[in-house]
Amino acid sequence: MFNSLLIANRGEIACRIIKTAKRLGIRTIAVYSDADKEALHVKLADEAVHIGPSAARDSYLSIDKIIAVCKATGAEAVHPGYGFLSENPNFAEALADSGITFVGPPAKAIAAMGDKITSKKIAAEAGVSTVPGHMGLIADRDEAVSIAESIGYPVMIKASAGGGGKGMRVAWDAMQAREGFERARSEAASSFGDDRIFIEKFVTDPRHIEIQVLADGHGNVIHLGERECSIQRRNQKVIEEAPSPFLDAATREAMGRQAVDLARAVGYQSAGTVEFIVDGARNFYFLEMNTRLQVEHPVTELVTGLDLVELMLRVAAGERLPLGQKDVKLVGSAIESRLYAEDPYRNFLPSTGRLKRYRPPAEETTPTLVVRNDTGVFEGGEISTFYDPMIAKLVTWAPTRLEAIEAMAEALDRFEVDGVGHNLPFLSAVMEQDRFREGLLTTGYIAEEFPEGFAGATLATGRHVEIIAAAAMAGLVVAERQGQVERSLVGGIEEVFSRFSIVIGAEVSEVRVARLDPGGHWQVNIRGELHEATAFSWAPGDRLATLSWRDENPATLKLDRKTTGFRIRYRGTDLDVPVLPPHIAALLRHMPIKAPPDLSKFLLCPMPGQVVRVDVAEGDVVEEGQPLAIVEAMKMENVLRAEKRARISKVHVAAGAVLAVDEVMMEFTGV
Template identity: 60%
Template sequence: MFKKILIANRGEIACRVIKSARKMGIKTVAVYSEADRDALHVEMADEAVFIGPPAAAESYLLIEKIVEACKQTGAEAVHPGYGFLSEREAFPRALEAAGIVFIGPNPGAIAAMGDKIESKKAAAKANVSTVPGYLGVITDDKHAVKIADEIGYPVMIKASAGGGGKGMRIAHSTSEVVEGFNLAKAEAKSSFGDDRVFIEKFIVDPRHIEIQVLGDKHGNVIYLGERECSIQRRNQKVIEEAPSPLLDETTRRKMGEQAVALAKAVNYDSAGTVEFVAGQDKSFYFLEMNTRLQVEHPVTELVTGVDLVEQMIRVAAGEKLQLAQKDVTLTGWAVESRVYAEDPFRNFLPSIGRLVKYRPPAESKSDNITVRNDTGVQEGGEISIYYDPMIAKLVTHAPSRAAAIEAQSHALDAFYIDGIRHNIPFLSALMSHPRWREGNLSTGFIAEEFPKGFAARAPEGEVARRIAAVAAAVDSIYGERKRQISGQLIGRAVTRAGRRAVWLEREEIALDVARDGDVVTVAFIGADGKTGTPHKLSSSWKPGVPVWEGTIDGHNVAMQVRPMASGIRIAHQGYEVAVNVFTEIEAAAARLMPVGVKADTGKKLLCPMPGLVVSIAVTEGQDVKAGETLAVVEAMKMQNVLRAERDGTVKKIHAAAGATLAVDALILEFA
């Protein structure tokens, strides 16, 4: 077995590999760019080597720097993680030439399956059902349009060397093919150094299901069940689960056996994933093979009990698989949410900055519920513009799908991040969505259920009352602390019953509240003025703790609590609302206050996220129609097209191509 390995990656996957290596008694070496000098993976590793500037093309993507770092530290093997060099055939060949072991598949398997075009050709040769498409070289956008017309719309334009949703576009018309083709090529070039793309038929209402395979260097290959990855946004996975609510045992076996046959055909010898697009009728087609560890591997690990990183290391060291297919069993259900540094209320645009507070839920395993958080950041760290916006992968495991979802929902409510915007409100909203809970999924789920994007919503019904009750409990504790400071309260914390008006924004909920130790009793006041049944809230929460965790009538509840100048802001199950708790006298005065009106910015195009201006598509004095492209801004390796929301005339342009802009920086004005 290896004594020391190097991880040619960063962030949460580098930390994940370090954990398994440490468990195996193997020392680790991290590599880092200037932007990652203080990163968590650097801190966790036994050694760390600086490899260059922040841009991945000048650091993490330079094979010679990784090889030199191995020689410098005496690392015997390299784990590539995912992304970066993980699917570059040249990387394991360069390592082999230097006498270093690659912890991944052999170069031949990467060549055969890592390239999306070549993998489809290999699958077709092996009589695997594939999606109709064009796998040849596409010369330009006119050629792309011709191919799309022949295949029939909609079509998927996809980077040959792609992954993670980069370099991927769906087109429903010739104009969308032209734009999508050029954007996909640009993103593919930027992310993978390879601008080749292919086009295939886009299956309507599909599900994305993938099979985890594991092979060794002795000809053994097994499959470890499937993952459902249908909840996607912009072709990037958001939530994954294992197993899939669609599959039965017969379909699972058919997909697994096909995946194994394909892996054996290319002598696959590591962890890998065979992806399928599946119809709602359980029909399935080969999509691609990822010759690396997947981002969503934790759900497979939790339902199988197999440490995939450990298995990769053992296989690379020449060991035989200790598992046979008959030994693989799926136990319970696992759900994974990808926590990203992006603003769901601004169409999920990237957010960068310092993690002023980072308080994930505690990892635990009790009462048949497991909470796991794979992360590569820590409080005080910086979210950079240079890399993928993932902050963490929050995973829960339970005996049933419903229990795993409940555990995930609670864990998301207890996940507190401050300093940047993040997608936890959206993830929380998804967890309580009826269609998600029913398992009625497709890759179009988010577009169909949130056609106008994710907007702030006003809590209603039971959720509103729950938020109001917690707000009243928090307010009572703040009140007690104030009285203790002023000397008005001595001894046990007991609050006399009092009438309160709780405002969720401008929505008013009347209630009575009383506190006795850690228990707060809340009774809501009906429209008829009568007091309802009391509800008991129990929590050890204290001021300064960012998450209120406790029970309401015996049911576990978590809410994020942020103090404001005149109240508190509470986040719960996808709702974020400003809350004020008034006495009756204060409420009477508040009702007389005018409602503030936001300034109109409709005549300005503001930069929606920090990024680099790739191009300005208009000129001063130009008339534009709603939907026309105004500018393209790149952030975190994704190119974002900014379009006109209405007809108008460009009055003045304030930014130029090549400029780096902050969020809300002015790009142009309309007359």
């Protein structure tokens, strides 16, 4: 085994690798850019070395700088994590030439599988099912349209060197094929330095299911079952799980066998993932092979009991795999939720800023529950525009899928994040959906379930009661401190109670809430219906409230005190809940409703980012859907379009401008 390991990455994956390396007694060396001077991976490593400016191309993507650090620190091996240089064959070759071990597959395997055109040809020759498509290079958008029409719409336009959802577009007609080709090629050039594009058939109602493979240098190749990664937005995975709720044993065995055959065909070593698209009849087709550790590897670790990072290190050190295919057992179910600095209320656009509050749920491991949080941030840290917006990966395991989902829902309720926009409410909302709980997934899940965008969850009746009850009990806690409660004797025991009108949207609930001392037994009468709770834990200043009903698991709500009541966040909802004396609530119908400002005459920048291109000029008349400008944020290009026919009266920005969220870009007048 190695004595020293350099991690050529950052964020949560660098921290994850450091954790295993330290357990194995390996000295860890981190590298960092200007933006990551105070990053968590820098603090966790035994040694950390600065490698350049914040832009990845000048730091984490610089092969020469990383090799120089290896030589200066005596690093015997390099683990690339995922992203950056992890699938760059030139990096693997440069390390080998310098006598440094690359913790990953051979450079030839990376090159073969990293090019999507070449990989599909190799897969077909190895007997792996492939999607119909055009594997040759495409010269221009006219040729792209011609090829798309010959395959038949819809088609997927993809960068040959792509990954992580970048350089990918779905086209349903010729116009989308032209624009998708241009956008995919532009993103591919800026993200990978390679603008080659290919086109393949887009499988409708598809599931994205991948097989984890492991191979050593002694001819042993196995698979560790599958991961379901169908819930995606912009081709980027959001929620993953293992095993898939859809596969049967026969399909799992067939997919695993083909994945192993492909790994053998390219002389693979280390951990890798073979990705498939699966239709409703369980027909599966090869998409690509990722020659690295996957973001979602924790769910495989939890259902197999294996440490994939450790196995990668042992294979790289020349050891044999310690298990065969017959030894692989999938036990229980694991769910992973990717927590991103993205605002789901703004179509998941990136968010940046300082993490004013970052309190993940406590990690735990028992025979019936695992809660794990892989992260690379800390409270007070900065989410910058330079890198991926991931904050953490929250993972739960339980003996059954529904138990794992419920564990995830509770863990998300206990996860506190403030300071940046984030997708916690969306993740919580998905956990509550019947369709998700039934395992009826496709890669179009988000678009199908939230066709108008995400606007928060709609709570079931029982959840609604929990919010009203929590507001009422917190209201009684505050009232008692202020000496504004009533008291009575019930069977010789003192009862402390108050009456409130609790407002949720347009609904007003008359509530009587009481606590019986001693013991803290609670009674909440909501519009004549009595609910009893055994405990309620919250005090002014607390951010989390725990409510326990009889014979049920406790509910955790994020609860912040406001002037007239509380802000309550629970299971994907984010509500302002006034808690008022009944005589005050009776006056609400007389209060004027403040109209929101009319912003229809302005184009506001929807996310912090840089203007790539401005497509219109002052005086132009634009039609609905016409592109106005392109803004790049966190390595993704976002096309901003006209919402209706209008004239451009003023353009405030130019290409290259760096904008804040909601900054005015253009003004419109009627035509």
